[in-house]
Amino acid sequence: MxxxxxxxxxxxxxxxxxxxxxxxxxxxxxLDGNSLGALPKSVKSRVAEVVSQQWGNDLIKSWNSHNWIDLPIKVGEKIAPLIGAAQGQVICCDSISVNLFKLLCSALKLNSERTVVLSTKDNFPTDLYMVQGLSDLLGPDLCQLQMVEEQDIQKNLTESVAVLLLTQVNFRTGKLLDMAKLTQLAHEKGILVIWDLAHSAGALPVELDTCEADFAVGCGYKYLNGGPGSPAFLYVAKRHQEAVKQPLCGWMGHAKPFAFDANYQPSPNINQFQCGTPSVISMSVLDAALDVWQDVxxxxxxxxxxxxxxxxxxxxxxxxxxxxxxxxxxxxxxxxxxxxxxxxxxxxxxxxxxxxxxxxxxxxxxxxxxxxxxxxxxxxxxxxxxxxxxxxxxxxxxxxxxxxxxxxxxx
Amino acid sequence: MxxxxxxxxxxxxxxxxxxxxxxxxxxxxxLDGNSLGALPKSVKSRVAEVVSQQWGNDLIKSWNSHNWIDLPIKVGEKIAPLIGAAQGQVICCDSISVNLFKLLCSALKLNSERTVVLSTKDNFPTDLYMVQGLSDLLGPDLCQLQMVEEQDIQKNLTESVAVLLLTQVNFRTGKLLDMAKLTQLAHEKGILVIWDLAHSAGALPVELDTCEADFAVGCGYKYLNGGPGSPAFLYVAKRHQEAVKQPLCGWMGHAKPFAFDANYQPSPNINQFQCGTPSVISMSVLDAALDVWQDVxxxxxxxxxxxxxxxxxxxxxxxxxxxxxxxxxxxxxxxxxxxxxxxxxxxxxxxxxxxxxxxxxxxxxxxxxxxxxxxxxxxxxxxxxxxxxxxxxxxxxxxxxxxxxxxxxxx
Structure with a gap:
């Protein structure tokens, strides 16, 4: 050559x-866009507009006039087609780590007869740490992390496993797991699956809906080019949305956040997975960055x-x-x-x-x-x-x- | 007049x-800077520099060369003097809601013989919701929210209360609670106190150390002028830092995040309270905004x-x-x-x-x-x-x- x-x-x-x-x-x-994606040109004018005009000039009114309040949903819907998700299942919020906590709790609650979260030893550490933190909080009677070698996942899909937590593409080796097959094998044993798409969203076709994935998290700052520390996203399959209840229930996940009611009522849809006030500037950057994908x-x-x-x-x-x-x-x-x-x-x-x-x-x-x-x-x-x-x-x-x-x- | x-x-x-x-x-x-602070002029050039030069040109190298990795600590230390905190106790990260979850779990664990989180009915809803979420997760045997009227706080400081969760300035009425007195009364009953400074940081002198506060959270986007959805901050008194362990233990809270070890080891200092990758662009905006306070x-x-x-x-x-x-x-x-x-x-x-x-x-x-x-x-x-x-x-x-x-x- x-x-x-x-x-x-x-x-x-x-x-x-x-x-x-x-x-x-x-x-x-x-050759490090898998760590921090490059800067899309459209971001510069967008961030200047958000800072000078939306924040500086229009101030608090922008929650309505520039629709800041809907950014988490709007950005989620832009990510959805890149990961094979139909509408109403993806929202942009917080970090992968925080989102994993929400989904781990949700999945364990749905599968409350079981306690084991199965993952791989070589999973990205934060994924393992978040399970360890939850296990410390709830105690081993309610949550235990089991770590196995990648090649041993299948044989460890037993009926004591509540949740299978996998990263689709290994952060070190780049090994791609078979989402369709592993999700199906897990489901056959009554196991719910959380997919971490940090190294796959924007890197390759992801088919969450087709694979009947249950939950997923992903990253804004790698292949989606949302800038350093960009907000993350999460996916909850429609079929689970009515039954789940996540514990980081901040006011933005409330059914009526502006009623300022003292009692929490979760939003009946994916909005429930928001927690605090959205990070408008960072999320606007990601929103602009995602326009690159429109004709891809x-x-x-x-x-x-x-x-x-x-x-x-x-x-x-x-x-x-x-x-x-x-x-x-x-x-x-x-x-x-x-x-x-x-x-x-x-x-x-x-x-x-x-x-x-x-x-x-x-x-x-x-x-x-x-x-x-x-x-x-x-x-x-x-x-x-x-x-x-x-x-x-x-x-x-x-x-x-x-x-x-x-x-x-x-x- | x-x-x-x-x-x-x-x-x-x-x-x-x-x-x-x-x-x-x-x-x-x-007259709405208590909801969203105005735009400091210095922010515009800073955000342009972070986006174009640090991200666009220097890319992944900026974690070192522009010291992105230390932003949470650097910004925390800029906030510290505004809230009466000596060094090493404040860090910038996540949202108030997420930070409250970390501190509620930490405080309940320190006071594990007790289960009640006492707060006011008129506290800002997200504070109450986060306790409700934790109570749902842990069960009422480990965490219960008790809500009382503001004037009844003192008489409800009993020995079943683990944590007193108060917002220093009421979001509706602007009523200022007496931090020194309430903290002292709580401590006399063995109660730990979490102060929400959303409407006080940057609005008035706050004296966390002098009042011997245990924990605090606060907001970047109100009186600190950090922009819409700016990252929040949290305070953990030095005397508690060795004993606490918070459950949202993402990789940035690890003692050695870049060792990529599969087992979580908390950082021995305030860094433990970080979770995922810091929101560099938003946090840089807040960092620039805080310079306004230098001579105030x-x-x-x-x-x-x-x-x-x-x-x-x-x-x-x-x-x-x-x-x-x-x-x-x-x-x-x-x-x-x-x-x-x-x-x-x-x-x-x-x-x-x-x-x-x-x-x-x-x-x-x-x-x-x-x-x-x-x-x-x-x-x-x-x-x-x-x-x-x-x-x-x-x-x-x-x-x-x-x-x-x-x-x-x-x-």
Whole structure:
């Protein structure tokens, strides 16, 4: 594969023009959109308008005149088609962690004869922590976390399990779980399933309704490009909405928040899953960012994501010096999300050397080098340049000469 | 009192120049800063910088290079002196509602022999709802909400009460509770106290440490001018930090969040009270907004707040047509926060007529007209013009001729 072939791939890419809708830094190859998505151009004018006009000029009236009050629903409905959810099931609010707490409590209550929350040892830590916190609060008689290896999920789907909590795409390896199959197997045992879509919403077609998922949470700041610490979202299948009652019942989840009644009455719909006052500025940023998706076909996203990873792997294979990089992601493209992970003893140093040469990848302890592909704005040329830079670093062994400070990185 | 005297008051006001640090809409009298604070001018450049430079250009590196990771602590430390808290006790995160849940669980656990959370019937509803949600989750054997009238708090401080949950300034009437006295009385009975500072932080001097408060929550979007849905804050007295463990233990509260360990270990300090990824854009807005306070003496704030309300009441008194407005706030200025509430059967219609004439007050069901005084940017001339407009509306009985749609309003 040579550079001309790469350019041909970019020319044939139906998503190539979407890159123009983003403000990308000059002379930088950004392969970390799975950690923090890039800035959609439309955000800058929107945030200026929300701050200067809506807040500064119209002040409190904007709750009505600019419809701030409906933002959580409006943004939720924009996310819904990206995750295969029909209307009335998705709302934008709080963080993934807080939303998981709401859904864990809801699911345990629906399945109150059982106590076990089953998850994987390698799930993203906050998901596990939120179960541990709930278990501490309720006691082990009401909630216990059971962690198993990914390959052992199926055999642990027993009738003591109340809730199966899985992240669809593993944050380290990029391994994609089979949502349809696992949801069905869980349901056969009377288990409710919560899917964490942090690394899948916007990265690949997600089919919550088709898979008959029960609950899901997801992230605004990765593939949805909602900016650092963007509000998260949650999904509750319509069939559960009447029966569930979540405990973080702040005033925005009340059936009539402006009646200022002293007794809580949950909203009869997805609004119940709101808690406090919505984060209007951040949520408006996400709202603007989501407009990028209006004319995007998720199958194009998936096809390009697969092709980008395929090119990356092929280029790694042809460079002998890169053979020390061991692919930790599944070989089969169908079993991967939109990222590749390689292990290397010097992964941290290599990652820092790449960043110094403006190829932004990221490192995950203990020894993982992670490259994220965001089909809206990653080009095939980016992949070529990234691997070329990687080759120059590994070949010259530059990374061995340098000392790097341990850097924080937020997934 | 005549207009010349009003102008003299403005000329003598040591805070008058602070108004220049805000972008206020032209030809508008804004008396609703107790619901949504006005826009500090410094916010516009900060938000543009955070979006374009920090996010757009520096992307994921900004967690280190722009120190996003420390924003919750940095913003907490900026709020601390405004609420009488020494360092290491305040953190900015989530919403008031979510933070109340963390603190309610923490306090109940510290006082685990008892089960009652005592509050007032007229507390802001979300505070009551969060207790109701926790009570539903844990069951009445572990948590029960007892609601009493404000004047009956003291006699209900019994040894079955675990937690006293009070809002320092009542959202409707503006009545100011005696934090020092009530905290002391509660402690004498072994009760822990959670103070909600939504209507007091930035409105008057708050002395959490001096009063030996246990816990507090507060709001970023009212007197702190952090913008709509700004992140909230919480306070945990140093003496409790080692013993407490809060259940919403997301990864940002972990002692080593970037070790990605599967088992939760709480941070040994106030960081434990973080949950998910911080809302960087919104929190940066609040961070910029807080700079307004750098050279402000809270005693000047209180003096001006009292004087503004005093002038308002005096002007109301001299106009016979306003005698139908019944003051629901305490007569004694020392017993009030920084707002005045009047009841009137046509409060809603009068409020709408005021807004139509660009005097922004607000209405609280069932019949309360509420005027907030924000000493940083409210002038004595504003008060004069507001009452003059109120007189013209009530005298002409214009409000009776109009029909207004019920408008949502967010406190």
């Amino acid at each position: 040579n550079f001309d072939e790469i350019i041909t791939l970019d020319k044939a890419d139906p998503l190539a023009k979407k890159r123009l809708e983003f403000d990308l830094p000059a002379n930088t190859i950004y 076909d998720m199958l194009h996203i998936r096809n390009k994501s697969e092709a980008l990873a395929d090119v990356f792997i092929n280029l790694v294979k042809v460079h002998h010096c890169l053979h020390e990089l061991i692919l930790c992601s599944p070989d089969d493209v169908k079993l991967r999300g939109s990222q590749l992970a390689f292990s290397h003893d010097a992964a941290f140093a290599i990652c820092q050397a790449l960043i110094e040469k403006s190829v932004i990848a990221d490192f995950r302890a203990p020894n993982i080098l992670r490259f994220g592909f965001t089909p809206l704005y990653t080009s095939f040329e980016d992949i070529w340049l990234a691997v070329t830079t990687l080759v120059s670093i590994v070949e010259s062994e530059q990374y061995k000469e340098q000392r790097f400070n341990v850097a924080l990185k937020v997934t | 005549n207009f010349d005297e009003i102008i003299t008051l403005d000329k003598a006001d040591p805070l008058a120049k602070k108004r220049l640090e805000f972008d206020l809409p032209a030809n508008t009298i804004y 003496d809270m005693l000047h704030i209180r003096n001006k707040s009292e004087a503004l309300a005093d002038v308002f009441i005096n002007l109301v008194k001299v106009h016979h047509c306003l005698h139908e407005l019944i003051l629901c706030s305490p007569d004694d200025v020392k017993l009030r926060g920084s707002q005045l509430a009047f009841s009137h059967d046509a409060a809603f219609a009068i409020c709408q007529a005021l807004i139509e004439k660009s005097v922004i007050a607000d209405f609280r069901a069932p019949n309360i007209l509420r005027f907030g005084f924000t000493p940083l940017y409210t002038s004595f001339e504003d008060i004069w013009l507001a009452v003059t407009t109120l007189v013209s509306i009530v005298e002409s009985e214009q409000y009776k001729e109009q029909r207004f749609n019920v408008a949502l309003k967010v406190t």
